[in-house]
Amino acid sequence: MDEKEVQKDLADAILSYDSVAAEKAAKAAIKMGMDPLNAIEKGLSPAIEDVGDKFEKMEIYLPELMLAADAMRTAMSLLLPLIPKDKAVSKGTVVIGTVQGDIHEIGKNIVSNMLMASGFNVEDLGVDVKTATFVEEAQKANAKIIGASALMSSTIGSQKDIIDYLTSMKIRKKHAVMVGGGPTTGQWSKEIGADGWGEDAATTVKLANKLIKRK
């Protein structure tokens, strides 16, 4: 097998939503001494972007997206540790969670998978996440973007809290904040001074792509 074949296996594993095949292909790549960066950039990444495109065009459904993301994660978990720290492989880090007092997680999970599928490194903090935790974790992970989900009119206020907190710590410029979830609107996002609003997973990816390139 040459490098091209293994790269194709990696891509095929993602495109057929197959974690087992992804693991096999990643191991094959490692065994033959392929540069892991090559495995990712020539094998996995184009495939997952393809999946993201198809989803955006509504050619495939959510389960395909989620399974492709799983396959991607499986292969990445084997390849990433072999890459020197100074070589960036992801587009950048997004710290995401559902705000304090709110346990709705479905939309947030979809968004976080779609971001991952599009090449972001995603740290999902889960639900009922305290304002301070969003900020602390974003700093720890050196995340360019914070994503806050809120599904209730009684909890969307916490999205503003995150922004106010960043401002009060004088690090507002360091992290772009994007907000989303049922009761939020573009108008609300402007009102609280967020950097963007994501109506659904596909628009959120576009937004994140824009935010990550900033400054």
Added chain:
Amino acid sequence: MSFADRFRVMEPKDFMNDSDRKKIHDAALNVLETTGIKVHSSVARESLKRAGAVVDEDTNVVKCPADLVGALLKKIPSKIVLAGRTEEYDLPLDRRHQYHTTDGCGISVWNDETKTRRKSTLEDIRKTAVLGDWMPYLSIYEPMVVAHDISSKSHVLKGLETAMENTTKHIETESTTTPEEARAQVEMAAAVVGSKDELKERHYLSAMVCTVSPLILDEGATDAAMVWAENHVPVHITGMASMGLTGPATIAGSLVVNHVETMALACAMQAHEPGSPLLYGSVQSSMDPKTGAYNSGSPETILISIGNVEMAKFLDLPCSAGGIGGSSRIPGLRVSIENSVLCSPLITAGSEVMNGIGLADGSTLLSYEQMMLDHEIVGLAINSQKDIEVSDEAISLDLIKKVGIGRNYLSEMHTLKRVREFYLPTLWDMSSFESWVEGGKKDLFAAAGEKAEKIISSHMPEKLDASVSNKLKQIVKDF
């Protein structure tokens, strides 16, 4: 005819046989015994442990052996009465009546002239309560929106107070997420019926409590459920497992997940307070395969809700499964189509309480126009699910012979009396095209909105006693 008689429907029809129901039930028992369910409420966990469940204190996972589940479920009253503020509005849950609630709890209100949304306020709760009080086919009022003009700390209580002031009908609360909120609402309901002891007998308030799918009982809502149980406030156990998302993508599979959650919360309540009333609730749905969105208007949603009714029958419990309330982002045609199709089969199956008059966009957007349309849909649906009376008087053999061949029945006493029983729509009539033109060519939606406004400004709900009003105010103030 009493108020409840209006909602009497034909005997429920079976959509599943007992052997299939038992398969779902057995699968659920298997899950409850082997996988278990995560219970974040320490009160519920302790009660279940005392009753004999296996509790893992590190993970909060509770496993219940089948015989324990069976023994606890037996304690649930199979027939109860949801009480109105006055007895006139009492609603027996006896498998022969079908009731509808207003939907809760929206966050914005539709303006049809400008086609825009605005934030909901306390005044919207007042207005919908007055309108709901008037509506002949609304049985239960649920505070329909969040009052954004009230502090988030007390908006649930203030909403309940406003509801109690403005309608005599039974009230269901939906947004309670803490035991403290539940306790205060118990005080309020007790103030209306006389005392906490009386509240145990007269179930003037009931509460929707959601499980978290798959297989979780949340902390706040479940703690609140224990307070409801202590005070015999009936709990509508409302699982929401969505096919493909938080439950398997098949109806049978998602029924199992929901059945586990429903039985788990029911068992926790019975372990905590034996004999506390509850309803087998559920508003399950299918996800939109492309976005994961909550798709409350899909055919799968109808089928799975029917399945919920079937499982309630299997346990012989009061049932509040399914509900109307389209997922269309705006009110109007699509919501009305979805609601019309959804309503009747669930009544035929035997759901006793259905959620959902008046909100669009997945229960987030109040429209006064839609409220009127939904009410009409419900009126039509209930009245087309009545028993077909086959008494001698109804057969009217003598009359048929008397009228004989080729004449008509118009000027008969029998007709005069019986024609009164025909259903008359509240929103439209059979007047001519010309009169529609003369009336300004109004479309139904706009006409519905105008009628709603008229009723809200003219209908006078029966007032609460001043001393009760003061008590309610005090409880809300002290919270």
